[in-house]
Amino acid sequence: MPGKKIGLFGGTFDPPHFGHMLIAQEALHECKLDEIWFIPVSTPPHKERDVTPGYARLEMLVRAIEDEPKFYVSDAELKRSGRSYTVDTVKHFAETYPSHEFFFIIGGDMIASLGEWKDIDTILSLVTFIGVDRGGHTDASPRYKDRVQHLDLIQVDFSSTKIRERVQESKPIRYMVPDKVDTYIQEGGLYGSKTSVRTR
Ligand SMILES: Nc1ncnc2c1ncn2[C@@H]1O[C@H](COP(=O)(O)OP(=O)(O)OP(=O)(O)O)[C@@H](O)[C@H]1O
Numbered sequence: 662m663p664g665k666k667i668g669l670f671g672g673t674f675d676p677p678h679f680g681h682m683l684i685a686q687e688a689l690h691e692c693k694l695d696e697i698w699f700i701p702v703s704t705p706p707h708k709e710r711d712v713t714p715g716y717a718r719l720e721m722l723v724r725a726i727e728d729e730p731k732f733y734v735s736d737a738e739l740k741r742s743g744r745s746y747t748v749d750t751v752k753h754f755a756e757t758y759p760s761h762e763f764f765f766i767i768g769g770d771m772i773a774s775l776g777e778w779k780d781i782d783t784i785l786s787l788v789t790f791i792g793v794d795r796g797g798h799t800d801a802s803p804r805y806k807d808r809v810q811h812l813d814l815i816q817v818d819f820s821s822t823k824i825r826e827r828v829q830e831s832k833p834i835r836y837m838v839p840d841k842v843d844t845y846i847q848e849g850g851l852y853g854s855k856t857s858v859r860t861r
């Protein structure tokens with residue numbers, strides 16, 4: 662298989678939103694990547710709250726990327742039990758696809774915490790980070806600066822937290838998430854949504 666430039670995009674995606682999609686598209690274009698692989702975590706390494714079951718987050722991602730031929734979803738982390746450490750994931754992909762070049766996309770809020778990631782030196786030997794501005798957080802510690810490529814994007818102040826809150830408050834989330842994700846949330850009663858079954 663000829664070598665490709667792959668942007669790995671790990672996240673909780675609870676739910677996926679247009680902030681995620683915009684970042685993925687911009688990284689693809691600006692960094693001249695061939696594909697983006699979205700990787701939903703099984704259990705987030707640094708978040709303590711309960712997350713929506715993996716199968717539902719995976720299904721939302723599959724629906725979100727359906728029309729974009731260069732976007733893929735990987736269930737590599739969902740298939741592993743325990744916390745989803747990035748080092749295990751990038752080792753798995755580097756071994757499985759030795760001719761590919763891997764990048765790992767992260768929001769600005771995560772860049773500053775790279776020093777706390779499990780086995781960060783191994784990760785840095787296998788991927789280059791693509792860091793995207795988010796609410797003014799952008800700086801990597803000097804130790805990792807030359808391994809993080811910065812992408813200056815239109816900033817979208819969306820978060821999954823905000824979307825979950827809006828659903829809970831019965832506020833619309835249209836134009837914040839892909840329509841198919843919105844439908845999945847409403848039909849499945851996710852995040853406390855009151856299902857709007859159209860019967861009279
Ligand atoms: N609007 C955004 N701008 C820049 N980066 C983002 C944005 N939303 C998410 N990201 C980044 O995408 C990755 C996955 O994010 P995640 O799935 O945890 O979404 P989130 O919106 O941060 O979720 P939550 O609000 O539940 O913490 C992380 O690296 C995060 O920093």
Ligand SMILES: O=C(O)c1ccc[n+]([C@@H]2O[C@H](COP(=O)([O-])O)[C@@H](O)[C@H]2O)c1
Pocket residue numbers: 670671672673674700702705706707708745746747748771777778779
């Ligand atoms: O491996 C780690 O130590 C580590 C620590 C914090 C975050 N990550 C990864 O960063 C990605 C975004 O995380 P999150 O919590 O914002 O969804 C996701 O793929 C996590 O597995 C990884």
